[in-house]
Amino acid sequence: MPDSAMPDSTTPGSTMRSPIIEMRDIEKHFGSVIALAGVSLDVFAGECHCLLGDNGAGKSTFIKTMSGVHQPTSGEVFFEGKPMSFSDPAAAIAAGIATVHQHLAMIPLMSVTRNFFMGNEPVKKVGPFKLFDQQLANKVTMEQMSAMGINLRSPDQAVGTLSGGERQTVAIARAVHFGAKVLILDEPTSALGVRQTANVLSTVDKVRKQGIAVVFITHNVRHALAVGDRFTVLNRGKTLGTANRGEITPEELQDLMAGGQEMVALESSLGGTV
Amino acid sequence: MVDAVQDERVRQVSKWRQALIRPELGSIVGTIAVFTLFAFFAYDSGMFKPQGILNWSIVSAQFMIIAVGACLLMIAGEFDLSVGSMIGFAGMMIAVFGMVLGLPMWLAILITFVICAAIGAINGIIVVKTGLPSFIVTLAFLFILRGFTIFIPQTIERKTIIGGIKDAAEGDWLAPVFGGKIGQPIFRWLGDAGFIDTFQRGSREGQPVIDGIPMLIVWAIALIIFGHILLTKTRFGNWIFAAGGDAEAARNSGVPVARVKILMFVFTAICATIFATCQVMEFGSAGADRGLLKEFEAIIAVVVGGALLTGGYGSVIGAALGALIFGVVQQGLFFAGVDNSLYRVFVGVILLAAVILNTYIRRLITGER
Ligand SMILES: Nc1ncnc2c1ncn2[C@@H]1O[C@H](COP(=O)(O)OP(=O)(O)OP(=O)(O)O)[C@@H](O)[C@H]1O
Ligand SMILES: [Mg+2]
Numbered sequence: 354m355p356d357s358a359m360p361d362s363t364t365p366g367s368t369m370r371s372p373i374i375e376m377r378d379i380e381k382h383f384g385s386v387i388a389l390a391g392v393s394l395d396v397f398a399g400e401c402h403c404l405l406g407d408n409g410a411g412k413s414t415f416i417k418t419m420s421g422v423h424q425p426t427s428g429e430v431f432f433e434g435k436p437m438s439f440s441d442p443a444a445a446i447a448a449g450i451a452t453v454h455q456h457l458a459m460i461p462l463m464s465v466t467r468n469f470f471m472g473n474e475p476v477k478k479v480g481p482f483k484l485f486d487q488q489l490a491n492k493v494t495m496e497q498m499s500a501m502g503i504n505l506r507s508p509d510q511a512v513g514t515l516s517g518g519e520r521q522t523v524a525i526a527r528a529v530h531f532g533a534k535v536l537i538l539d540e541p542t543s544a545l546g547v548r549q550t551a552n553v554l555s556t557v558d559k560v561r562k563q564g565i566a567v568v569f570i571t572h573n574v575r576h577a578l579a580v581g582d583r584f585t586v587l588n589r590g591k592t593l594g595t596a597n598r599g600e601i602t603p604e605e606l607q608d609l610m611a612g613g614q615e616m617v618a619l620e621s622s623l624g625g626t627v
Numbered sequence: 628m629v630d631a632v633q634d635e636r637v638r639q640v641s642k643w644r645q646a647l648i649r650p651e652l653g654s655i656v657g658t659i660a661v662f663t664l665f666a667f668f669a670y671d672s673g674m675f676k677p678q679g680i681l682n683w684s685i686v687s688a689q690f691m692i693i694a695v696g697a698c699l700l701m702i703a704g705e706f707d708l709s710v711g712s713m714i715g716f717a718g719m720m721i722a723v724f725g726m727v728l729g730l731p732m733w734l735a736i737l738i739t740f741v742i743c744a745a746i747g748a749i750n751g752i753i754v755v756k757t758g759l760p761s762f763i764v765t766l767a768f769l770f771i772l773r774g775f776t777i778f779i780p781q782t783i784e785r786k787t788i789i790g791g792i793k794d795a796a797e798g799d800w801l802a803p804v805f806g807g808k809i810g811q812p813i814f815r816w817l818g819d820a821g822f823i824d825t826f827q828r829g830s831r832e833g834q835p836v837i838d839g840i841p842m843l844i845v846w847a848i849a850l851i852i853f854g855h856i857l858l859t860k861t862r863f864g865n866w867i868f869a870a871g872g873d874a875e876a877a878r879n880s881g882v883p884v885a886r887v888k889i890l891m892f893v894f895t896a897i898c899a900t901i902f903a904t905c906q907v908m909e910f911g912s913a914g915a916d917r918g919l920l921k922e923f924e925a926i927i928a929v930v931v932g933g934a935l936l937t938g939g940y941g942s943v944i945g946a947a948l949g950a951l952i953f954g955v956v957q958q959g960l961f962f963a964g965v966d967n968s969l970y971r972v973f974v975g976v977i978l979l980a981a982v983i984l985n986t987y988i989r990r991l992i993t994g995e996r
Contacts, residue, residue, distance in 0.1 A: 398944045420879075422878075428713065441878070441881075442878060442879050442881050443882075443883060446880075447881075452879070454879055457876070458873075458875075458876035458877075458879040458880045459873075459876060460868070460869055460872035460873050460876055460877070460939060461872070461993060461994070462868070462872050462935070462939045462940045462993050463868050463869065463872055463939070464864075467865050467879075468870065471864070471865060471869050471877065471881075471882060472864075472866075472869075472877070472880040472881030472882045473880075473881065474862035474865050476861075476862055482861075483861070483862075484856075484860045484861055485860055485861050485862050485864065485865060487860075511992060511993040511994055513993045513994040514993065514994030515805040515994075532777035553938055
């Protein structure tokens with residue numbers, strides 16, 4: 354692989370490699386609501402691409418078209434260079450795309466382990482039958498959770514008994530565990546404490562270095578700047594542009610996210626990167 | 628088990644308490660209560676003699692067969708109100724194919740299973756595709772199926788009961804799987820050895836009063852074991868919980884929710900058909916009014932067994948115990964010589980008590996607020 358020989362593979366945005374996932378002119382309509390009016394974005398392996406924008410800008414809708422929850426009304430998706438359309442989330446997960454949704458895909462009545470492996474249950478053969486390997490599942494869950502800095506009382510504990518941040522951590526640990534190629538995080542730190550936030554950010558950094566592509570949605574500019582390689586700002590269903598790390602100051606990013614009147618003045622400062 | 632890191636914020640919970648706090652607890656308590664009650668008030672009535680035991684076991688097994696199906700379906704987040712009508716319809720189909728059209732009984736049974744499974748699938752597909760509450764969709768099928776069950780025999784035979792099935796099933800290989808008995812040699816031996824009574828007079832003199840376990844009971848036990856293992860020990864079981872707990876979250880996690888729900892409707896229909904086939908083979912006839920109100924009895928047994936009406940939580944063992952409570956109460960009141968109308972009062976009281984207790988237990992387990 355010539356790619357791996359590149360010295361600056363941690364900043365692939367500046368190289369000429371092909372993106373692992375590329376979204377072109379994605380539009381998504383819900384009846385008369387135009388949630389996305391032509392959004393393009395690409396993510397490279399080993400990069401953390403931050404997606405920013407106001408409430409209702411369309412960030413969640415956009416990543417849902419990446420993770421197979423929504424099918425775009427129009428536009429094209431390329432996965433590893435090939436045109437791709439995920440008919441459902443299962444197809445995207447099978448391709449190696451794992452997502453932490455803003456409204457966590459967690460079931461409160463079920464145990465942490467059962468939630469962790471929901472849709473990806475490990476099985477073991479017992480005679481002619483394939484049974485859910487509860488022991489392995491419990492072990493992996495406990496390991497992954499303590500790697501995220503949360504000591505579970507028991508893997509049998511119902512998710513409903515966890516705090517909001519603990520639930521978010523389960524969702525993140527699960528996505529990290531199953532996100533073989535692309536990891537999508539929709540506001541993963543919104544309910545987290547200082548230590549857990551630091552943990553999530555360093556996890557993002559770690560998986561990025563392992564060559565996984567990360568899409569990171571946040572309203573917190575400091576979090577974005579801490580781990581992001583590139584920053585794309587959405588506003589009312591459109592992209593305002595993409596900036597590389599180091600080419601934009603926190604203040605500029607902040608103003609851009611607010612999407613206010615200062616925006617016009619700021620567009621020039623994004624310069625050639627737009 | 629994995630060694631949990633000792634957490635200073637967890638009060639040590641005794642093993643005893645942990646083993647006790649489970650979804651089935653309400654129905655376990657109920658079962659003990661009911662048996663204790665009848666041991667006091669109906670002990671001399673023969674309720675706990677072999678024939679008495681067989682009597683309430685058969686009634687309980689009937690409830691169990693439909694409760695297993697209703698339980699898995701309810702955990703998957705749906706209802707089937709057409710179970711009772713399906714029982715009548717399936718019985719009538721066997722009679723129509725086997726008696727009116729004269730097909731061999733095994734073929735009539737197999738065709739009936741295919742038709743009823745297909746109707747279950749249609750129920751499921753309509754619910755999944757339209758997003759309508761299953762309550763409404765299956766309520767429609769409650770009427771549709773009952774209507775056909777009355778219309779078909781009336782039109783072709785000018786009556787609402789088709790009999791003679793026992794004779795027609797003579798020598799058939801499949802019919803005894805539903806209407807037969809097993810374990811005859813064991814009971815003969817028990818009778819000879821004096822462990823159970825034997826007939827003292829008549830054509831069956833010297834034979835034991837119980838000559839075997841009806842296949843109905845075998846089916847009930849087999850379905851309970853199958854349902855319990857499927858639900859708690861397989862990946863499909865996890866999908867059943869997930870589909871009922873939160874269909875959208877499950878779908879976003881890659882669970883094939885539509886497939887799970889449709890299959891559970893099919894399974895419920897198959898359970899109803901098993902019930903109907905056993906009943907038809909036992910009675911030797913199919914009647915248009917068979918299975919009336921069975922859907923509610925199934926749902927009550929499931930809820931008494933600790934399942935949550937809105938889905939995502941429950942236990943097959945609990946549902947089976949709920950069915951057992953029903954069977955024992957229904958027959959026990961009869962043995963105790965209590966007026967039949969009080970049965971309903973009893974059912975209502977048990978339902979209410981069980982649901983209150985179950986809600987409390989569930990909150991302890993799941994941290995619901
Ligand atoms: N299923 C839907 N049906 C109709 N409209 C929708 C649907 N989903 C999203 N929308 C609309 O699309 C727009 C974008 O929503 P989206 O959830 O993507 O915003 P967001 O950028 O994630 O906001 P936030 O920062 O608050 O999470 C909103 O105006 C929303 O009302
Ligand atoms: Mg959002």
